[in-house]
Amino acid sequence: MYAYNQYDQALVDQRVDQYRDQTRRYLAGEIPEDEFRILRLMNGLYIQRLAPMLRVAIPYGLMKSQQLRAMAEISRVYDKGYGHFTTRQNMQFNWPTLESVPDILADLAKVQMHAIQTSGACIRNTTTDPFAGVSADEIEDTRPWCELIRQWSSLHPEFTYLPRKFKIAVSGSASDRAASQVHDVGLHLYRNDAGEVGFEVIVGGGLGRTPVIGKTVKKFLQPQELLSYLEAVLRVYNLNGRRDNKYKARIKILVNAVGVDTFGEMVEAEWEQLKGGDLRLPWSEIDRVKGFFTGPDYLAAEHAEHDLSRAFAEYPQFATWYRQNTRDHKQGGYRIVVVALKNQLQAPGDVSHQQMDGMAALADEFSFGELRSTHDQNLVLADVAQRDLLALWLKLQDIDLARANVGTLTDMINCPGLDFCSLANAETLVLSRQINETFDDIDYQYDIGDIQLKISGCINACGHHHVGHIGVLGVEKGGKQVYQFTLGGSASEDASLGKTLGRSIEQDQVVVVIGQILDVYVELRETDETFLQLVRRVGFAPFKERVYGTHQRSAA
Amino acid sequence: MALIKDQQLSLDHATTPELRFADWLSDGQNNADAVLANGDDDLASLLTHANKLSMIALEFDTFADGRGFSMARILRRAGYQGEIRAVGDVAMDRIDFMQRVGFNAFELRDDQEVTEALSKFGEVTVHFQPSADGKGPAYMA
Ligand code: HEM
Ligand code: SF4
Numbered sequence: 001m002y003a004y005n006q007y008d009q010a011l012v013d014q015r016v017d018q019y020r021d022q023t024r025r026y027l028a029g030e031i032p033e034d035e036f037r038i039l040r041l042m043n044g045l046y047i048q049r050l051a052p053m054l055r056v057a058i059p060y061g062l063m064k065s066q067q068l069r070a071m072a073e074i075s076r077v078y079d080k081g082y083g084h085f086t087t088r089q090n091m092q093f094n095w096p097t098l099e100s101v102p103d104i105l106a107d108l109a110k111v112q113m114h115a116i117q118t119s120g121a122c123i124r125n126t127t128t129d130p131f132a133g134v135s136a137d138e139i140e141d142t143r144p145w146c147e148l149i150r151q152w153s154s155l156h157p158e159f160t161y162l163p164r165k166f167k168i169a170v171s172g173s174a175s176d177r178a179a180s181q182v183h184d185v186g187l188h189l190y191r192n193d194a195g196e197v198g199f200e201v202i203v204g205g206g207l208g209r210t211p212v213i214g215k216t217v218k219k220f221l222q223p224q225e226l227l228s229y230l231e232a233v234l235r236v237y238n239l240n241g242r243r244d245n246k247y248k249a250r251i252k253i254l255v256n257a258v259g260v261d262t263f264g265e266m267v268e269a270e271w272e273q274l275k276g277g278d279l280r281l282p283w284s285e286i287d288r289v290k291g292f293f294t295g296p297d298y299l300a301a302e303h304a305e306h307d308l309s310r311a312f313a314e315y316p317q318f319a320t321w322y323r324q325n326t327r328d329h330k331q332g333g334y335r336i337v338v339v340a341l342k343n344q345l346q347a348p349g350d351v352s353h354q355q356m357d358g359m360a361a362l363a364d365e366f367s368f369g370e371l372r373s374t375h376d377q378n379l380v381l382a383d384v385a386q387r388d389l390l391a392l393w394l395k396l397q398d399i400d401l402a403r404a405n406v407g408t409l410t411d412m413i414n415c416p417g418l419d420f421c422s423l424a425n426a427e428t429l430v431l432s433r434q435i436n437e438t439f440d441d442i443d444y445q446y447d448i449g450d451i452q453l454k455i456s457g458c459i460n461a462c463g464h465h466h467v468g469h470i471g472v473l474g475v476e477k478g479g480k481q482v483y484q485f486t487l488g489g490s491a492s493e494d495a496s497l498g499k500t501l502g503r504s505i506e507q508d509q510v511v512v513v514i515g516q517i518l519d520v521y522v523e524l525r526e527t528d529e530t531f532l533q534l535v536r537r538v539g540f541a542p543f544k545e546r547v548y549g550t551h552q553r554s555a556a
Numbered sequence: 557m558a559l560i561k562d563q564q565l566s567l568d569h570a571t572t573p574e575l576r577f578a579d580w581l582s583d584g585q586n587n588a589d590a591v592l593a594n595g596d597d598d599l600a601s602l603l604t605h606a607n608k609l610s611m612i613a614l615e616f617d618t619f620a621d622g623r624g625f626s627m628a629r630i631l632r633r634a635g636y637q638g639e640i641r642a643v644g645d646v647a648m649d650r651i652d653f654m655q656r657v658g659f660n661a662f663e664l665r666d667d668q669e670v671t672e673a674l675s676k677f678g679e680v681t682v683h684f685q686p687s688a689d690g691k692g693p694a695y696m697a
Contacts (some may be wrong), residue, residue, distance in 0.1 A: 011682040018679045022649065030667075031649075035619060039649060121620070151684040158629055159623025159652035227685075232690070238626045239599065271656035273633065513572070 001370055002292045004112045004148045011154065012109045015116055017440060019043050020102035028100070028422050042122060042160065044115030045101055049422045054101060054120040056108060060128040060146035060170075061089030061373040065360035068371060070111040072356035078104050083356065085341060085349040087179075087413055087464060088167070089120055089127050089373040094420055100465055103150045116154060121162045123234070128170045129177040130374040133293055134382045136328040138452055140189040140197050142172040144290040145226065150280065152227045159234050163241035164249035166234065167206075168370035179375055179491035181205045181214045182467055184251045192220050199226060201230045202261065203233065207461035211497050215260040217267065223286070225271075228279035232271035240266070295331075296368035296383055304333025306387035318393050321404035324446070326389070337367075338406045339379040339396065343438045348414040349377030349466030357421055358399035363508040366392045374492075376452075377413055378406065407452055408445040409518075411438055413464055415459030417474060418481075424457035426474025426481035431455055438511040448518055449532045454489075467491035468533045470517060471498045472510065483510050487543060488519070488535040499539060502548050516546045558670045560651070561639075561661040563677050565670050572613050572643050572663055577602060590642070595623030597632060606636045614659070616644035624659045632658035632688040648673035652680070658688035 004012075019039075026036040044055035056071065072089055075083050078100050083142050084092040096104060103413030108114055117124055126149045133141040149168060153159070160167070169180040172189040180186030186202035199221040207213025221229050233251075240258075242248045255263045298304065312319035327336040339359065341349050351359070359379060363371045366388045367381035374380055379401075384392060396402035405411050412435065415421065417428030432455070439445060454468030458475075471486035482504035489498030520542050521531050529537070559566045564658065573590040580591045581601065590611035593602060614624040628640050641661035642654050651662050651673060664673055672675065684693050 007682045007684075011680060014680040014682065030669075031647075032667075035647065035649075038620065121622075152685050155653075156685055157683075158625045159622070159654040160653060161620055161625065161650075163622075231685075235626050235629075239595075239623055243595075243621055243623075335588070490576060 001064065001143070002059075002289070008151075009109075012112070012114045012116070015043075015111060015114060015155070016102065016105045016109050019082065019105060023098070023102050038120060038315055040101075041120035042099075042117060043101070043105070044118035045098070046119060047098075047422075048094070048420055050420065051095045052098050052105065053205050054096050054115060055086070055150070055511065056091045056093070056113060056115050057118045057125045058089050058091060058113075058373055059150050060126055060132070063371050063373070064111075065363040065369045065371065067111045067113055068356050068363070070107060070113070070362040071177070072353040072360070073274045074104055074107055075353045075356070081353045082346075083351055083353075084347070084416070085351065085373045085377050085379070087123060087462070089130075089375065091373070092126055094416075105211060113355060114550065119165070119459050120160075121164050121166075122160045123156060123162075123166045123168065126150055126153070126168045126170060127178055127183075127375065129172060130326065130335055130372045130378075130380045131177060131382065132172060133295065134329055134331070134334075135173055136330045137175060138173040138330065139191055140172045141290075141293055142170040142178075142189060144286065145187070145189065145223070146170055147292070148180065148227065148286070149230065151281075152230070156234075159238060162234070162238055163243050164246065164251075166237070166251065168230070173303050174493065176491075176493040176495070177375065179464070179467065179495075181495035182207055182211070182464070183214065183493055185230065186214050187226075188208065196220075198221075198222055200508045201229065201233075204252040204260065205495075206252045207252050207464060207466050208250065209459050209461075210250075210252065211461065211466040213497065214252075215255065217255075217260055217264045224281045224283070225275050225279075228274040228277065228284070229267070229271055231279055232267045232274055235270050236263070236266045242409060271309060276413050296370075298331050298334065298383070299385055301332030304331075304385035304387060306333075306385075306389075308386065311390045315393075317391070317404065318390060320442075320446075321393055321402060322389065322403040325406045325410070326384075329383070331383070335384050335386060335389060337381040337384045337389070337392065338374070339381065339401050340403050340406050340411055341378050341401070341432065342405055342411050343400050343403050344440070345400070347416070348432055350413055351379075355399045358395075359401070362392060362395055365395075376411065379409070405442065405445060407450050408442075409439055409448055409451050409514075410445060412453040412455060413468070414455045415457050415463035417455075421462075423460060424474065425459075425476040426457050426483065427507070428457040428472075428474060430507070431472065431483075434511045437517070448521070449530060452490075453514075464491060465489070466497045468498060469535070470514065473505055479503060481507055483507065484512060485517075485547075487540065488532065490532060498542070502544055505547075513547050517543055520546050557666060558664050558668070558673075559641075559661060560664065560670065560673060563655075563674065565674065566661070569661075570611060572612065572641065577612075578606060581605070593627075594644075595621055595627070600628055602627070603631065603634050603636075606631060606634065606638070609638055611639040612636070612644045613641040613663075616642065616646060619645040619647065619650060620635070625654065628658035629688050648676045652677050656683070656687045656689050 019059040169183040201218040202214035372380040418424040456463035467489040486498030577593040
């Protein structure tokens with residue numbers, strides 16, 4: 001993976017000093033509260049209900065084992081011994097003190113990490129497919145491009161006071177595992193009819209109050225002009241995005257207001273001035289960055305391969321885990337391993353410091369010392385030889401991370417909700433606990449198959465409920481926490497927004513309703529039909545009938 | 557109100573114009589050659605008339621309004637050589653970025669300490685993107 005050179009290191013070191021000075025001046029009363037708010041947000045520091053929350057950047061979800069170890073240590077020294085992986089592949093600490101943040105940043109800088117632009121109205125961490133560079137269905141590795149975007153967007157002087165935050169996601173295979181169509185900009189690397197690799201540029205996607213699927217603004221962008229085109233998009237947005245209402249300030253609102261064609265013309269007009277200029281990437285630079293992502297020293301297939309049939313026979317649970325949690329690798333003899341951060345005891349995406357240290361050790365032992373975080377709040381060991389899988393699985397059990405539930409109902413996305421978040425309308429973590437208790441029969445989960453359940457505690461949609469196959473949104477009605485259901489959403493290549501099923505549901509009925517929805521699926525499905533396919537085929541009527549028709553379970 | 561110009565405290569300088577660009581335009585561009593503009597002004601006509609102006613003061617009603625950053629950048633790209641002065645909600649934590657996009661003068665907010673503000677230029681010396689300062693990204697060096 002990418003390793004810092006002297007410039008990258010100097011940048012983060014200087015940024016730590018700068019932020020240390022800003023914190024000092026704030027504590028001395030020299031920076032007004034509202035201004036420091038913006039300064040700290042640009043460094044990932046929120047103030048939450050109970051404590052500050054620090055979001056640490058994991059550029060496009062890639063980390064080395066020593067970086068994860070450093071985060072484990074930070075969670076021990078400055079926090080309560082755990083961290084939380086977010087849907088944008090970053091790490092959050094829920095309990096640091098404001099005063100300690102400069103020291104945390106200094107510790108992070110020692111392992112080439114930072115919290116730059118993890119919040120605030122600026123260009124955020126670029127996210128991508130967690131299987132980039134290893135997946136069998138990949139067209140082109142997205143990581144070098146993400147790194148180039150990271151560098152260009154880091155401390156960009158012009159785009160630090162945008163109308164609103166700006167999120168970019170890059171996908172490089174037919175399956176979109178980066179939710180690229182619900183980002184401000186989604187980039188799809190693909191090969192055109194002439195055989196050239198370039199980007200399709202999608203703009204104006206996003207969730208929040210006004211969920212929108214992005215629209216294509218450029219069909220084919222030459223890769224060398226990636227940064228010049230992005231700069232043009234950002235400049236048009238910075239000058240024209242709404243600033244009068246923060247709920248109308250995302251680029252999606254601008255794109256919808258003027259129409260994607262007009263927006264595209266505005267971008268082209270600005271891009272005319274930029275393309276072929278300073279921002280055009282020379283191939284030498286592209287190749288230099290690509291050189292960091294050439295892949296590890298894989299064993300020859302015959303050494304990595306292993307006949308697992310005996311192990312499967314001896315440990316049926318290992319066979320299940322293999323089927324559920326590992327994926328095809330482009331390299332013969334290797335598997336991609338998804339480690340679900342979704343056990344029964346912890347909140348989705350949470351990891352204890354022991355688990356972080358444990359995962360770092362397993363990465364060293366079995367996956368060339370690297371790990372990835374995923375949009376679904378899981379971890380990935382991307383390069384595991386088949387012959388090591390059993391040993392890895394056994395060791396994952398020691399740290400409670402061997403649950404074979406990737407892609408199932410309990411592999412849900414969940415925002416922190418009322419337990420931590422000051423904007424929340426309702427609790428969400430109680431729901432994931434209830435769901436885990438109610439649907440604890442793993443064979444039932446396997447029978448239900450591929451399903452994405454996504455839960456948000458308020459309309460800001462951090463839990464991506466609009467694009468869940470089943471979405472649950474916490475709302476407040478008459479002082480009570482109730483939940484709205486949506487069905488039929490997807491964040492993948494077939495992206496769609498879920499539609500509301502009907503009246504809100506009381507907290508203790510949420511699992512009942514999920515059960516009813518799944519019953520309808522089981523009763524009506526055809527062979528091999530997934531839940532999402534069924535919803536798209538049969539529509540809402542049977543679900544409405546089951547949930548609202550004969551039962552009086554909903555809150556008014 | 558202290559003014560920093562070309563990275564120095566400036567004691568002897570033109571006062572910030574009160575004449576708004578829009579009024580200057582509609583008054584037939586009288587012989588004043590310094591105007592006050594902000595993000596609501598039409599950038600295209602500002603570019604058309606910039607060569608008649610020795611100073612364009614870009615006003616930040618609130619620091620969160622970043623339009624002035626792109627305006628300065630585009631003015632410089634179009635070859636504007638006059639003074640671009642940041643006025644309004646201008647604090648030391650932004651002047652380095654402002655300078656990089658093309659501002660060369662800063663009328664600091666009243667609560668800002670000048671000596672300290674001067675130390676903020678070049679707090680971060682590594683730049684990863686070309687900007688109005690003419691320097692290319694660090695990796696191209
Ligand atoms: C606990 C503190 C948090 C607060 C105060 C918070 C606040 C917000 C707000 C206000 C938005 C809406 C922004 C907009 O519409 O422009 C948002 C969006 C988002 N949040 Fe959070 N959030 C928090 C935690 C999280 C966590 C833990 C995750 C990941 C699990 C997360 C993931 C996201 C994502 C992916 C979006 C983007 C949705 C979109 O594209 O509009 N947030 N957050
Ligand atoms: S969706 Fe709402 S409740 Fe959940 S983390 Fe985001 S802002 Fe908080």
